[in-house]
Amino acid sequence: MAGGGRRFEIGYALLPKKENSFIRESLVKQARSRGIDLVKIDMGRPLADQGPFDCVLHKLYGEDWRSQLEDFRSQNPNAVIIDSPAAIERLHNRISMLQVVSELKIENQSETFGIPKQIVIYDRETLFDDQAWELLKFPVIAKPLVADGSAKSHKMALVFNHEGLNKLKPPIVLQEFVNHGGVIFKVYVVGEYVKCVKRKSLPDVSEEKLNSLQGSLSFSQVSNLATHQKSDDKYYKMMHLEDTELPPQSFMTDIAKGLRRAMNLNLFNFDVIRDTRFGNRYLIIDINYFPGYAKMPGYETVLTDFFCDMVYRKERQVVVEKDSVEEYSQEAVVGTDGRLVLSCEKEIRKIVPNSCCSDGEEMENSIQV
Numbered sequence: 475m476a477g478g479g480r481r482f483e484i485g486y487a488l489l490p491k492k493e494n495s496f497i498r499e500s501l502v503k504q505a506r507s508r509g510i511d512l513v514k515i516d517m518g519r520p521l522a523d524q525g526p527f528d529c530v531l532h533k534l535y536g537e538d539w540r541s542q543l544e545d546f547r548s549q550n551p552n553a554v555i556i557d558s559p560a561a562i563e564r565l566h567n568r569i570s571m572l573q574v575v576s577e578l579k580i581e582n583q584s585e586t587f588g589i590p591k592q593i594v595i596y597d598r599e600t601l602f603d604d605q606a607w608e609l610l611k612f613p614v615i616a617k618p619l620v621a622d623g624s625a626k627s628h629k630m631a632l633v634f635n636h637e638g639l640n641k642l643k644p645p646i647v648l649q650e651f652v653n654h655g656g657v658i659f660k661v662y663v664v665g666e667y668v669k670c671v672k673r674k675s676l677p678d679v680s681e682e683k684l685n686s687l688q689g690s691l692s693f694s695q696v697s698n699l700a701t702h703q704k705s706d707d708k709y710y711k712m713m714h715l716e717d718t719e720l721p722p723q724s725f726m727t728d729i730a731k732g733l734r735r736a737m738n739l740n741l742f743n744f745d746v747i748r749d750t751r752f753g754n755r756y757l758i759i760d761i762n763y764f765p766g767y768a769k770m771p772g773y774e775t776v777l778t779d780f781f782c783d784m785v786y787r788k789e790r791q792v793v794v795e796k797d798s799v800e801e802y803s804q805e806a807v808v809g810t811d812g813r814l815v816l817s818c819e820k821e822i823r824k825i826v827p828n829s830c831c832s833d834g835e836e837m838e839n840s841i842q843v
């Protein structure tokens with residue numbers, strides 16, 4: 475075990491469904507064997523009274539939970555919080571979620587990426603306003619603007635014509651439906667680890683079919699159906715999952731890295747489709763915080779590696795801090811004047827930049843000189 479035999483505690487706060495799927499005995503055991511104890515946070519008691527944890531792993535929302543995390547952080551400035559509520563928040567709105575994609579710059583000669591054309595509609599009037607429709611053409615997907623994990627936030631409609639707009643309930647995002655061969659790519663990100671898998675998606679809609687279709691079609695969490703129907707060979711063949719080529723791994727990794735940095739998140743996945751009109755154009759349509767990692771083969775190892783990275787990196791930083799303090803305070807002694815001590819403090823801060831949970835977010839009071 476690394477870290478000089480010291481054990482680490484990671485507290486987790488998850489909804490029951492998530493806890494059941496994610497906190498498996500196999501994960502708990504593997505983490506334990508590498509010096510990490512996964513401990514359930516007691517939601518009946520203040521978080522700040524528990525632990526003290528080296529790291530908090532969470533997928534819970536709301537003001538109360540946020541302020542509990544803040545209290546915990548101020549009492550445990552060296553603890554790692556995965557991830558910061560402010561960074562997660564961006565993913566709760568389907569417009570801000572994809573804005574970050576448009577800002578990414580990735581050099582690639584052979585593939586391109588972006589997001590589908592989309593507009594946000596806040597009221598029924600705008601829904602039927604021709605001006606709002608200048609950018610889009612049917613079919614479109616209507617998605618609830620809010621993506622907060624509720625069943626409602628996953629209820630979508632594929633809309634074929636104006637008649638289909640009647641059933642929609644703003645606020646919604648209307649997104650151009652892009653034919654993509656019925657297969658979606660899910661790219662799972664765990665810190666630096668990136669894994670792309672294929673899943674079932676909606677079938678293509680041809681011009682011909684579009685003219686014969688009426689109104690709209692409602693659906694929910696279509697990509698999760700594939701796992702339930704894996705045993706149905708005929709169904710699987712029909713979706714052409716096996717014949718579909720994955721996007722180039724290095725391209726997905728570059729996008730994942732860019733998103734991770736831009737969003738300041740460690741645990742997320744994003745849904746990608748390949749536009750059949752071009753073949754080398756990829757569109758990102760959805761980003762999810764802390765998705766269903768247990769569906770990833772060998773998720774226990776990937777997650778344990780990540781936990782180790784988080785807590786050991788933290789441990790290393792603390793050691794560096796201590797070393798730096800000694801080194802610089804010796805210099806300060808040589809100089810023997812108050813001003814010199816002050817400039818040393820600044821130096822130490824430079825040595826331990828952003829020493830925090832998710833990259834980029836400064837941890838205050840981490841250095842005691």
Ligand SMILES: O=P(O)(O)O[C@@H]1[C@@H](OP(=O)(O)O)[C@H](OP(=O)(O)O)[C@H](O)[C@H](OP(=O)(O)O)[C@H]1OP(=O)(O)O
Nearest residue numbers: 492622623624695697698760762763764765766767
């Ligand atoms: O439950 P699972 O394993 O299907 O995971 C869901 C994810 O499925 P995926 O890993 O992408 O196949 C799912 O992703 P999709 O929306 O299907 O793209 C969400 O991340 C969902 O979380 P939430 O309801 O948006 O908070 C995830 O649900 P929670 O487990 O977080 O409740």
Ligand SMILES: Nc1ncnc2c1ncn2[C@@H]1O[C@H](COP(=O)(O)OP(=O)(O)O)[C@@H](O)[C@H]1O
Nearest residue numbers: 590615628649650651652675676697745759760
């Ligand atoms: N612009 C689009 N073009 C084609 N299919 C789409 C598009 N947007 C979503 N889909 C399909 O709808 C599914 C659900 O949409 P998504 O935005 O991923 O919502 P959720 O957050 O519920 O997963 C996707 O997995 C994909 O099959």
Ligand SMILES: [Mg+2]
Nearest residue numbers: 697745760761
């Ligand atoms: Mg999705």
Ligand SMILES: [Mg+2]
Nearest residue numbers: 621760761762
């Ligand atoms: Mg989603």
